[in-house]
Amino acid sequence: MTTGVVLNGNDSDNQIDATVRLAHEASEAGLRSAWFGQTVGVDSPQLAAIVGREVPGLQVGTSAIPVFGRHPLLVSSQAQTAQAATHGRYHLGLALGTKHLTETGFGIPFERPIARLREFLTALRQLTETGHADFHGELLTATTALPARVPGAEAGVPLLVAAMGPQALRASGELADGILPYLAGPRALAEHIVPAVTAAAEAAGRPAPRIVALVSGVVTDDAHAVREKATERLAFYEQIPSYARVIELSGGRRAADVAVIGDEARVAAEVQRYRDAGATEVVFSGTEIAGDRDRRRTWDLLGSLAG
The missing domain is CATH 3.20.20.30 (Luciferase-like domain)
Known part of the structure; x- marks a missing residue:
């Protein structure tokens, strides 16, 4: 069974340096994975890519990026870059987020979250598996006039969802990896x-x-x-x-x-x-x-x- 930790280097002079130090400690302790929360501060896929390069023994993952306020084309670019940087050790976690943070932070309505999650996962999987997308949903459109494949990224970044409610679990079981x-x-x-x-x-x-x-x-x-x-x-x-x-x-x-x-x-x-x-x-x-x-x-x- 894999065990891991969420690394938090917030209380430091340099969050990136502190997180890398913690990641080395975690690896030396025998832990198999390190995960990074997504806030309005540090960009978690970038942080995961840096840690994964610095500490080759660790799987690294994001837990989790809200789908509101993001687009599959941009998230795919982040995820594939992190996966190429870590030679296939990056795992992308997505979340619905919350009504309060979505509407106060992004100024957009928190509407039809399950439908948005389904469309986001569908378009994102096209992008990460093939480097192309031709998706036209009710809430999202994702098309590629140019290839969206990042050389060095394996096909199919693992997609995980911070799902716990019945509808989110159903969508995750059908469209995600976990x-x-x-x-x-x-x-x-x-x-x-x-x-x-x-x-x-x-x-x-x-x-x-x-x-x-x-x-x-x-x-x-x-x-x-x-x-x-x-x-x-x-x-x-x-x-x-x-x-x-x-x-x-x-x-x-x-x-x-x-x-x-x-x-x-x-x-x-x-x-x-x-x-x-x-x-x-x-x-x-x-x-x-x-x-x-x-x-x-x-x-x-x-x-x-x-x-």
């Missing part, structure tokens, strides 16, 4: 998420989807204090309906209720629960909240579980 659920505990995965996306993939004649479970967690001896920090940090997600729903389906009330916090034995047992629930890969985020010592403990444990 999903990136976050704050979805083992119960939600086993009972709702994995069956839905797997059934959609089977019905579409596609291979079994990858389930890259993004888990907020850390190894620590001070679980109470770290959980308090996690409660404060993760409270934002409780205001977003899709996250609130999946937290409830996981048996939690607050987002921090599904965080994995404790000593090595407890965290290892929880990682196994995710695997039993259908996760093909487990990626930890938020490991920095407990400090460098506990972050390293967390990474060492996850590295030992990578095989």
